[in-house]
Amino acid sequence: MLYTGRTLKRLRLFAGMKQSHVAELLQVTQTTVSRWEAGILTPSESQQRALERLFAKVPSTADAALKRLVETSTARVHLICDHSHRLLAASSARRMEWRRDLLGAPMFRYASEDIRKAEGDLAELGWHEARIASLVVETGPNGRDDVPIVAGRVLWERIPLADGATGRLVTTLM
Numbered sequence: 015m016l017y018t019g020r021t022l023k024r025l026r027l028f029a030g031m032k033q034s035h036v037a038e039l040l041q042v043t044q045t046t047v048s049r050w051e052a053g054i055l056t057p058s059e060s061q062q063r064a065l066e067r068l069f070a071k072v073p074s075t076a077d078a079a080l081k082r083l084v085e086t087s088t089a090r091v092h093l094i095c096d097h098s099h100r101l102l103a104a105s106s107a108r109r110m111e112w113r114r115d116l117l118g119a120p121m122f123r124y125a126s127e128d129i130r131k132a133e134g135d136l137a138e139l140g141w142h143e144a145r146i147a148s149l150v151v152e153t154g155p156n157g158r159d160d161v162p163i164v165a166g167r168v169l170w171e172r173i174p175l176a177d178g179a180t181g182r183l184v185t186t187l188m
Contacts, residue, residue: 019053025069026051030081030102035118040064077175090186094121095179096142096172102181112161124161128154132170147172150187 026036026047033047040047040061049055057065084093084103090111092104099122109115125133132151139146148171156163166188173181 019051022047022065023051029069030117032118035100036068039068080173080181084183092121092184093173094182094184096182097179114160116161121161124156124158124163126154126156126163128152129156129163141172144172 026033033051034044037044037047042061046055050057080093081103084091084105087105088107089105090107092108093102094100095102099120101116101119101121104112104116122130122133129151132149136142136149139149141149148169151168151170153163153166153168155165166186169183169185169187171183171185173183175181
């Protein structure tokens with residue numbers, strides 16, 4: 015399938031991805047993705063195949079509903095890709111807490127030491143093999159002003175996504 019600029023932009027927006035995220039996944043620059051969407055450049059044959067693979071994973075109706083539920087929640091909650099830690103959705107309360115748009119951004123760089131330790135313990139607990147579906151984690155502060163995390167507790171819940179990947183719903187408990 016040959017993606018037109020308009021189609022590419024529509025698929026990217028529906029997937030909730032930034033141009034920079036598409037660029038990173040396809041190992042091109044954000045400017046290249048922008049030029050594809052504007053119709054100035056046409057992706058090569060191999061890039062077209064990579065785009066097809068990428069957008070074959072466009073969220074299903076169930077994934078879109080999950081994203082909408084997270085975004086309209088009154089709780090402090092967000093959804094990340096369990097593998098890449100990229101932000102897939104966030105409630106308005108969470109976005110206000112962060113004071114910036116992080117959709118598509120990898121979130122692990124903002125993790126506190128307690129969160130990093132909990133992440134390191136997941137394999138031993140059987141998280142990735144789905145032996146456990148949820149876990150309460152002590153967050154500890156991350157000491158950052160840009161995306162602050164305060165000491166507290168969050169609930170991590172594994173959620174299967176339509177493309178076979180796993181999402182992690184993160185809900186602040188206190």
